[in-house]
Each structure stands twice: as C-alpha cells, then as structure tokens.
Amino acid sequence: MANPFSYGGIVSARQFCNRVTELRELVRAAKNNERLFIHGERRVGKTSLLKSVMSTLREAGGICFYIDVWKCVDEADFRRVCASALSGYALEKGKGALGKLAELFSGVAPSFGIDESGKPTVTLVRDRSRPEGPDVEEILRAPGRISAMEPGRPVLVVFDEFQQIREISGLKLEKVLRSVIQEETGVAWFFCGSRATLLREMFLKKGSPLFRSSGHYPVGAIGFAHWRPFITGEFDQSGKKISPGTVRMLVQATGGHPFYTQMLCSALWDISGHTASESDLEAAVSLLLDRESGTYATLWNSLPDQPRKMLRAIALEGTLFKPTSGDMVRKYGFSSPSTAKSALLYLLKHDHASQDEKGGYHLSDRFLGMWCLRNVAT
Ligand SMILES: Nc1ncnc2c1ncn2[C@@H]1O[C@H](COP(=O)(O)OP(=O)(O)OP(=O)(O)O)[C@@H](O)[C@H]1O
Ligand SMILES: [Mg+2]
Structure with a gap:
C-alpha cells in the first residue's frame, strides 16, 4: 500500500x-x-x-x-x-468567443493553438500598433x-x-x-x-x-476534532491502524498545522508496523529532527544573540503571547522590553517566526521548535 x-x-x-x-x-x-x-x-x-x-x-x-x-x-x-x-x-469559451474576447483589450486578441503534448493553448497576440501589449x-x-x-x-x-x-x-x-x-x-x-x-x-x-x-x-491550523477522523481514516484505508492516544500526541506536537501534521503522519506511516503507537511517533519525530538537524544547527549558530534568545523563548512557550511583557522579559533574560521586541521583529522579518490568527507567536517551522527543546533549551 x-x-x-x-x-x-x-x-x-x-x-x-x-x-x-x-x-x-x-x-x-x-x-x-x-x-x-x-x-x-x-x-x-x-x-x-x-x-x-x-x-x-x-x-x-x-x-x-x-x-x-x-x-x-x-x-x-x-x-x-x-x-x-x-x-x-x-x-x-472556445473559438466562438474570439470576437467577444478581442473586445476585452483593444489591440490584443487571443489566438488558439495546440502545444507539443496536444493540449489546446491560447496566447494573446499583440497588434503591431501596440507592441507593448495592453x-x-x-x-x-x-x-x-x-x-x-x-x-x-x-x-x-x-x-x-x-x-x-x-x-x-x-x-x-x-x-x-x-x-x-x-x-x-x-x-x-x-x-x-x-x-x-x-x-x-x-x-x-x-x-x-x-x-x-x-x-x-x-486561515489557521486545523483542529484535533477534524484531524482525528482524517488521520485514523487514512491509516484504516491504507491497511494500518493508529491508536487514539498517538493521534492526539501527533496533533499536539504539530499544533494541527497542516503541512507539519501531514509530514509527521507520513513519517509515522512509513516507520510503523501494523499499528502506529506512541513509541513509533517518538521515533518518527526523531527521524525528522535528525534529517534536519544540520540545517537547524546552522540556523541557530547564525542568529545574533538576542533573536536566538527569543527563538528559544518561543520554542519553550510553544505559543508565545505578550513577548514584551515584564514577565517574559525577566523570564528569558532580555535587558528591556524594546530589546525583546527587536529580537522578535528580527525573527518575523526573516520568517523564522510568525503570528497566528489569535495573536500568538510560533516558530514558523514546527520541527525547529522541537529541535530547540531537545538540543538548546536547557
Ligand atoms: N486542508 C488540508 N488538509 C490536509 N492537509 C493540508 C490541507 N491544507 C494544506 N495541507 C498540507 O499543507 C501543505 C501546504 O499546503 P498549501 O501549499 O496549500 O499551503 P500554503 O499556505 O499555500 O503554503 P505557502 O505559505 O507555502 O504558500 C500541503 O502540501 C499539505 O500537506
Ligand atoms: Mg500557497
């Protein structure tokens, strides 16, 4: 299968x-x-x-x-x-619409043809009097x-x-x-x-x-209530099973983010036997983290001090709300709220972090968060 x-x-x-x-x-x-x-x-x-x-x-x-x-x-x-x-x-519309379409742009008309694979194509042909096109x-x-x-x-x-x-x-x-x-x-x-x-x-x-x-x-993540029947159904239909606890842990790990959820499901399906278990899930996460660890380590080493501190803070919080509050600034050792703010702006500008529809900050790559927790979060 x-x-x-x-x-x-x-x-x-x-x-x-x-x-x-x-x-x-x-x-x-x-x-x-x-x-x-x-x-x-x-x-x-x-x-x-x-x-x-x-x-x-x-x-x-x-x-x-x-x-x-x-x-x-x-x-x-x-x-x-x-x-x-x-x-x-x-x-x-087919060829019959040529006249009408010519009306769309003055001086430009569509011309029908067939490409190498036999598919019909249409190109907009320019009038000589308007070489720049519409x-x-x-x-x-x-x-x-x-x-x-x-x-x-x-x-x-x-x-x-x-x-x-x-x-x-x-x-x-x-x-x-x-x-x-x-x-x-x-x-x-x-x-x-x-x-x-x-x-x-x-x-x-x-x-x-x-x-x-x-x-x-x-557009936000997809909730557990929708992932559960989807993931269970895909395992079932492909001749495998997954335990309910494993589905829950999987969606918790990815926050229901569609790309990372599908990626983890795919790795889990590959390595599991007849029934995917929680220990298979651990193994699937490790596999994906190992695969990316070189990239994550390079990214971590290339970050300036303060953004690196903020990246770690977001990884530890999972979702970070109020990044410049007194509590957060103290907890993660920023010298001031404005230092924390510029560190966050750096991560957002470089697409390492993003804000969800509820205002929380995440690491854009959900596996980078898991890598931080395992490697640099102490
Ligand atoms: N409704 C969905 N159900 C299941 N998986 C989904 C769904 N939507 C997206 N995905 C997963 O997320 C991946 C990315 O989807 P898509 O390219 O539509 O996202 P996007 O937000 O347009 O991405 P980008 O920011 O790169 O433009 C898909 O390849 C698929 O694995
Ligand atoms: Mg897109």
Missing part, C-alpha cells in the same frame, strides 16, 4: 482535511463580490483552500482567475501572468468586462503570494488595483499571502493604497 499522506504540494479531494466552514464562507464571499485579504502562516493550507474554493465556484458556474504573484519579477511579468490567467477563460490597468479591468458579458455568473480573481507585488513595483500596482477594485464591483477580489507583517501594512496601515479596501480573513 502507498503512503496516503502528502505534503509539499496542493492537496485536494481525499487528501484535503476539513475546511468546511472556510470553504462555505469563502464561496459565499466570492458570490457576493467581496474583497478580502486572506492571510495565514506559511504552509498552513491557503493555496489548497483557495483552489478548493475555485473548483466549488466553477462547479456552480463561476469564472475564476488565479494569479500567482510569486512568479513575477517585474511589472511586465505581472502583466503576462495576469493575461495568461485570463486566457483560461478564452479556452473555456497596460496593466486594462488587463485588471478585464474580469469586470467578463462579468458584464456573463450576467449571473460569479467572477473571482485570486492573487496568491500577493505581498510580492510591492517588491515588483513599489506602490504603483497597489494604486492601480485600488481604483480597479473600487470600480469593478461585479467581481470578487481575494488577496492572499503569508507574510503577515507586510500584508497588514498593505491593508491596515493608513496611507497604503489598499488601506481598508478589503475585509480580512485569517
């Missing part, structure tokens, strides 16, 4: 645990043409959730555009990625035009890894987006990302172009 657990890619169908409420709320928000900024820790399952939202919406007749800003290094790239997302709609605002207004051409069909645009947009254009694209999303109200706009500090600055800091332009929607 193959290992049923999967980590590292997008998960769907049987590998997708719970998210029932999130799915319902986000599909409803998309149908209501809402604007949302969706944030959550690294690898918490944002993209998998959004892909599920899109496939549910498509089944209900919706039109979805997914734009991964991470792939873009400059504005020209961003235009290309957006235009290529829009060309998916052209494929869906400008970014024109591209971003296309979903609004599509919505007007398709009454009754919800239209959703998802920008994933949205924080990257600042790196590629400063504030320019955010300013264009602000006016587009204010005017194109027949479309739902979702902005998703994992760099909480940057996203908050973009949407919650006065003076930022997108300040208060969107509601916010946090």
Whole structure:
C-alpha cells in the first residue's frame, strides 16, 4: 500500500482535511463580490483552500482567475501572468468567443493553438500598433468586462503570494488595483499571502493604497476534532491502524498545522508496523529532527544573540503571547522590553517566526521548535 499522506504540494479531494466552514464562507464571499485579504502562516493550507474554493465556484458556474504573484519579477511579468490567467477563460469559451474576447483589450486578441503534448493553448497576440501589449490597468479591468458579458455568473480573481507585488513595483500596482477594485464591483477580489507583517501594512496601515479596501480573513491550523477522523481514516484505508492516544500526541506536537501534521503522519506511516503507537511517533519525530538537524544547527549558530534568545523563548512557550511583557522579559533574560521586541521583529522579518490568527507567536517551522527543546533549551 502507498503512503496516503502528502505534503509539499496542493492537496485536494481525499487528501484535503476539513475546511468546511472556510470553504462555505469563502464561496459565499466570492458570490457576493467581496474583497478580502486572506492571510495565514506559511504552509498552513491557503493555496489548497483557495483552489478548493475555485473548483466549488466553477462547479456552480463561476469564472475564476488565479494569479500567482510569486512568479513575477517585474511589472511586465505581472502583466503576462495576469493575461495568461485570463486566457483560461478564452479556452473555456472556445473559438466562438474570439470576437467577444478581442473586445476585452483593444489591440490584443487571443489566438488558439495546440502545444507539443496536444493540449489546446491560447496566447494573446499583440497588434503591431501596440507592441507593448495592453497596460496593466486594462488587463485588471478585464474580469469586470467578463462579468458584464456573463450576467449571473460569479467572477473571482485570486492573487496568491500577493505581498510580492510591492517588491515588483513599489506602490504603483497597489494604486492601480485600488481604483480597479473600487470600480469593478461585479467581481470578487481575494488577496492572499503569508507574510503577515507586510500584508497588514498593505491593508491596515493608513496611507497604503489598499488601506481598508478589503475585509480580512485569517486561515489557521486545523483542529484535533477534524484531524482525528482524517488521520485514523487514512491509516484504516491504507491497511494500518493508529491508536487514539498517538493521534492526539501527533496533533499536539504539530499544533494541527497542516503541512507539519501531514509530514509527521507520513513519517509515522512509513516507520510503523501494523499499528502506529506512541513509541513509533517518538521515533518518527526523531527521524525528522535528525534529517534536519544540520540545517537547524546552522540556523541557530547564525542568529545574533538576542533573536536566538527569543527563538528559544518561543520554542519553550510553544505559543508565545505578550513577548514584551515584564514577565517574559525577566523570564528569558532580555535587558528591556524594546530589546525583546527587536529580537522578535528580527525573527518575523526573516520568517523564522510568525503570528497566528489569535495573536500568538510560533516558530514558523514546527520541527525547529522541537529541535530547540531537545538540543538548546536547557
Ligand atoms: N486542508 C488540508 N488538509 C490536509 N492537509 C493540508 C490541507 N491544507 C494544506 N495541507 C498540507 O499543507 C501543505 C501546504 O499546503 P498549501 O501549499 O496549500 O499551503 P500554503 O499556505 O499555500 O503554503 P505557502 O505559505 O507555502 O504558500 C500541503 O502540501 C499539505 O500537506
Ligand atoms: Mg500557497
């Protein structure tokens, strides 16, 4: 039997645990043409959730555009990625829609073809009079035009890894987006990302172009009540068993963070015999920690003193609330609250720590916390 657990890619169908409420709320928000900024820790399952939202919406007749800003290094790239997302709609419509689509951008028309693997493709061909192609605002207004051409069909645009947009254009694209999303109200706009500090600055800091332009929607860990049937069911269906106590310990160790939970489940499944026990779990954790110990030791040695102290504090607390309170400052030996604060900011800036939707601070890599407890926490 193959290992049923999967980590590292997008998960769907049987590998997708719970998210029932999130799915319902986000599909409803998309149908209501809402604007949302969706944030959550690294690898918490944002993209998998959004892909599920899109496939549910498509089944209900919706039109979805997914734009991964991470792939873009400059504005020209961003235009290309957006235009290529829009060309998916052209494929869906088939050749009959060419005329309509040409109306989307003046001077640019889609052209159909077949790639080497025999898959249909569509590219946007430029008019000779406009060699630079459509400008970014024109591209971003296309979903609004599509919505007007398709009454009754919800239209959703998802920008994933949205924080990257600042790196590629400063504030320019955010300013264009602000006016587009204010005017194109027949479309739902979702902005998703994992760099909480940057996203908050973009949407919650006065003076930022997108300040208060969107509601916010946090994506958090998955609770034990949902993991228990999921993990037990996957063991059962793959011909193995897991004891209830082991499931509980496993989810406790990862805090229910989807990526780390799947990774630990996968290692446990590999090393266990017929029934996965608590001692197998210990062994699976040790295996994963041993595998990463070189990386963790290098990271630990490369940190400046104060951030290293803060990393240890977060590892010991599991979830750290009020990092600059008098108690915490004394307990972990910082010279002042402001030293503790700068140490925390260092960890956040370098993505070693992140803040969850309840305001608690975690080590972004849940296994780094376990490594600290075993190796440097005394
Ligand atoms: N609903 C889920 N059920 C089970 N496992 C999940 C779920 N969502 C995510 N995962 C696990 O977490 C991993 C990361 O998921 P995903 O790429 O969707 O997260 P992300 O938040 O978009 O990550 P990143 O911050 O890297 O963009 C998946 O490969 C899978 O192992
Ligand atoms: Mg993602």
